[in-house]
Amino acid sequence: MPQLFPKGANALPILSLVGALAGGVVLVGLVWYYFSPEYTDVGYAPEQPVPYSHRLHAGELGLDCRYCHTSVERFAEANLPPTETCMNCHEQVQTQALSLQPVRKSWAEDTPVEWIKVNFLPDYVHFSHAAHVNNGVGCETCHGRVDLMDVVSQVEPLSMGWCLDCHRNPEEQLRPDEAATVMGYEHPADFMERNAERIAREGIRPPLNCSACHY
Amino acid sequence: MGHSTSHSAEPPLVTGNLSFHELTELVARHAEKKPPLGWYIAIGISSLLLVNLLVMIAYQVWNGVGVWGNNVPVGWGWPIVDFVFWVGIGHAGTLISAILFLFRQRWRTSINRAAEAMTIFAVMCALLFPTIHVGRIWVIYWTLPIPNQMDMWPQFKSPLLWDVFAVSSYFIVSLMFWYVGLIPDLATLRDRARSFVRQRVLGVFSMGWTGSNRHWRNYEKAYLLLAGLATPLVLSVHSVVSFDFAVSIVPGWHTTIFPPYFVAGAIFSGFAMVVTLMVIARKVYGIEDLITLNHLEKMNIIILLTGSMVGFAYITEFFIAWYSQVGYEQYAFINRATGPYAWAYWIMMSCNLLAPQVFWFKRLRRNVPLMFAISILVNIGMWFERFVITVISLHRDYLPSSWGYFSPTWVDVMTFAGSFGLFLTLFLLFLRFAPMVALSEVKGVTPQADPHFYDQESS
Secondary structure, X not given: OOOOOOHHHHHHHHHHHHHHHHHHHHHHHHHHHHOOHHHHOOOOOOOOOOOOOHHHHHHHOOOOHHHXXXXXXXXXXXXXXXXXXXXXXXXXXXXXXXXXXXXHHHHHHOOOOOOOOOOOOOOOEOOOHHHHHOOOOOHHHHHOOHHHOOOOOXXXXXXXXXXXXXXXXXXXXXXXXXXXXXOOOOOOOOHHHHHHHHHHHHOOOOOOOHHHHEO | OOOOOOOOOOOOOOOXXXXXXXXXXXXXXXXXXXXXXXXXXXXXXXXXXXXXXXXXXXHHHHHOHHHOOOEOOEOXXXXXXXXXXXXXXXXXXXXXXXXXXXXXXXXXXXXXXXXXXXXXXXXXXXXXXXXXXXXXXXXXXXXXXXXOOOOOOOOOOOHHHHHXXXXXXXXXXXXXXXXXXXXXXXXXXXXXXXXXXXXXXXXXXXXXXXXXXXXXXXXXHHHHHHHHHHHHHHHHHHHHHHHHHHOOOOOOOOOOOHHHHHHHHHHHHHHHHHHHHHHHHHHHOOXXXXXXXXXXXXXXXXHHHHHHHHHHHXXXXXXXXXXXXXXXXXXXXXXXXXXXXXXXXXXXXXXXXXXXXXXXXXXXXXXXXXXXXXXXXXXXXXXXXXXXXXXXXXXOOOOHHHOOOOOOOHHHHHHHHHHHHHHHHHHHHHHHHOOOOOHHHHHHHOHHHOOOOHHHHHX
16 A cells, blocks of 8 residues: 655654644643733723813822812722813813813703723622721822823733732732822831731731622 | 462353454544534433523623522522532442542443543533632632732631532543543544544544554553542542531531531432443443443442442431431431431432442342432432432521521522533533443453453463
């Protein structure tokens, strides 16, 4: 019987074995990188109905985060401000600005501006801003340097592993409560010891059980 | 030959005094010629059932597990019953191929190929049920320890996770074992092939087998190693399946007898399924010379043995319930035999313990129609055994206020029927395209393979 395959076919088994191994490694690498929220979610920066600049308001003008996001210390949600909050100033300044037309329209027609949420958590996760802000987690820790953003974007993956990083080692992230809304906060040199001391004193125990965050 | 021995020759394992070529013809031609009409009818029916299975899975995935009868207090209904039923059936093949191989039971050669194929297909059916039972099939990879952005790991303390590893490694090892055994026979088919495509396809799957001395040496070594690897798996898989129940604290589940009792039951049901399939296949394909009445009789003896072990376990459970003096345990077993599901219990008892007892009589265990009927009864009985364990134990446990009665839905029934579609379709495709008997091994046990009567002389 003549040979069915040319001599080179002898290399196929070893090639396919190597190919399967290398392919497996490449596949794992691709999934690891491209399927992670770090790739899929970070950098999400939708265009808002009003070109509101956090860089101008929170950065240059120095508004405190809580001027607009008033409920952040008391409730789970950090609310978006009503049009009235904008109009507190914009009745007086920039009253004719074209870019503020949607705000004035909202004010006149008594309909809210439809802001687009940037930092999403899934519906099966419960997250309380108050529990974090009042225990030394700064706005900046999760939302980044909002005072430098013209358009707000997501800077952290908000994945469960990312949450757990901090819940397991809170002393690496905490800051004094009064610095919660400070942007560009710099930790003092001994902050780890201070945090460890505070954690012990105040009994800060970030929960690691499932139902802490999942209903 | 100057000395006389008291050796009495073993009766030939295959009959008909077939030459090697006749043996090849007898088996290989079924993978080459058009199958008989009955095959088309059978695969027509089984593929309809398979389509039904796919529809049922789609319906269940779309709507959620609520389409099944599972509900508090019976959270594990038919899907788990079906899972244990199928994984039990998947025990015969590797027992025949691995354990009987290590014990040098040479009669296994006639049935091991088909039994291993049956094992693989049964384990595929078994894997299906827990996969859809998790409810969110799209996150089934959570059962595997894969690093992920959630920092979430499977619960290594849970027997359900051990099950994932036990059943999937059993599947992989069984598949490798089956395939390694197939290689010399696939090469036989390749050498007989005439068409260009068939030669090449079989050439790839037979991996360049030429039958050289070195090939045989490697083959025998690989086969022995795989047999050694598969043997503990045969015992461990169903032990781990039994932990799903035994590690919990539900009365009727929480018993140390479960692992050996489950393994015996698995071998019992697996052999019954082998008998069911082989009785038909040997007739339809005219291979009665290879799968002789002696083979069937040996399988019936194993059915009798394991059936009696299972029956002994049923009775032991009652004894221990009484002996433990634990009220809940006692009630669980009284409720089994006399409660609202007593019918299921007595179906189980009569099919599993009583029916195989006819095999004490040689004439009856060599009676083909009777053994076919018994094998069907055993299959029914073993399904009911899992139903009894799963449903009866759950429907009345500690708190009478949370007692209930379980009823399956039409989706439960159709899904289970569909799993037979998957099983039979795969088995029929196996009969059509692969050598259904391990040719090279059977040739080794024929009298023709021992022309100088070495066996007799050495003893």
